[in-house]
Amino acid sequence: MRQEAALLREARDSAELTNAIGLHARPSVKLTQVAKGFGATIEIATAPDGPWTDAKSLVRIMRIKAAQGETLFVRAHGADAASAVTAVADLIRRNFDED
Amino acid sequence: MLGEPKVGVVIVSHSIKVAEGTADMVRQMVGDAVPLAAVGGNPEGGVGTNVELIHAALQRAWSEAGVAVLVDLGGAETNSEMAIERMPPAQRDRIVICNAPIVEGAIMAATESSGGSPLEVVRHAAEELMAGR
Numbered sequence: 369m370r371q372e373a374a375l376l377r378e379a380r381d382s383a384e385l386t387n388a389i390g391l392h393a394r395p396s397v398k399l400t401q402v403a404k405g406f407g408a409t410i411e412i413a414t415a416p417d418g419p420w421t422d423a424k425s426l427v428r429i430m431r432i433k434a435a436q437g438e439t440l441f442v443r444a445h446g447a448d449a450a451s452a453v454t455a456v457a458d459l460i461r462r463n464f465d466e467d
Numbered sequence: 468m469l470g471e472p473k474v475g476v477v478i479v480s481h482s483i484k485v486a487e488g489t490a491d492m493v494r495q496m497v498g499d500a501v502p503l504a505a506v507g508g509n510p511e512g513g514v515g516t517n518v519e520l521i522h523a524a525l526q527r528a529w530s531e532a533g534v535a536v537l538v539d540l541g542g543a544e545t546n547s548e549m550a551i552e553r554m555p556p557a558q559r560d561r562i563v564i565c566n567a568p569i570v571e572g573a574i575m576a577a578t579e580s581s582g583g584s585p586l587e588v589v590r591h592a593a594e595e596l597m598a599g600r
Contacts, residue, residue, distance in 0.1 A: 404582030
């Protein structure tokens with residue numbers, strides 16, 4: 369049962385980047401700020417099996433250079449993992465509130 | 468985390484336009500949650516840096532969490548060091564000059580600070596820029 373509890377603390381989601389310039393500077397800042405609001409470790413990837421990038425590190429997130437049309441995969445580990453991936457994926461789905 | 472002091476950011480350029488332009492980018496991209504001060508030029512309005520003006524900027528952006536300073540070229544760093552020396556001893560230890568490009572470093576530092584990170588983590592975020600290129 370302990371193992372099951374541990375599994376429950378991992379959460380995943382994904383969302384397509386639809387904003388015109390992709391994951392550029394301003395969206396990256398917003399993503400990092402949202403991620404920092406959670407205790408869970410949150411990671412981003414452009415493929416379902418990684419490589420994974422720390423969503424709380426602006427420098428690393430900006431290095432992904434993801435473009436419009438790419439899908440961003442989000443995974444989190446920790447007590448608030450579920451709400452963390454939802455918050456990050458929703459931000460991507462909302463075009464980072466840029467429209 | 469809300470309500471806790473956030474690390475301040477001071478931008479020191481030889482040009483007040485560069486400093487203020489950088490601060491504009493920080494405010495627009497990161498927001499207003501981080502204490503921020505931009506300083507540049509000499510008292511006559513020309514290009515240069517000035518210890519008095521930097522000292523005043525350090526006081527404006529002072530936070531109990533500390534202050535991260537971003538500088539451009541040579542004199543900006545040495546004059547910032549002298550300005551830090553003029554701060555009260557209890558505050559000096561919590562002011563660091565980041566080894567990072569001024570514009571990008573200010574954005575990285577302010578973003579890290581806005582999330583409530585302590586001074587050393589803020590500094591590391593700015594300096595990580597150089598490490599990975």
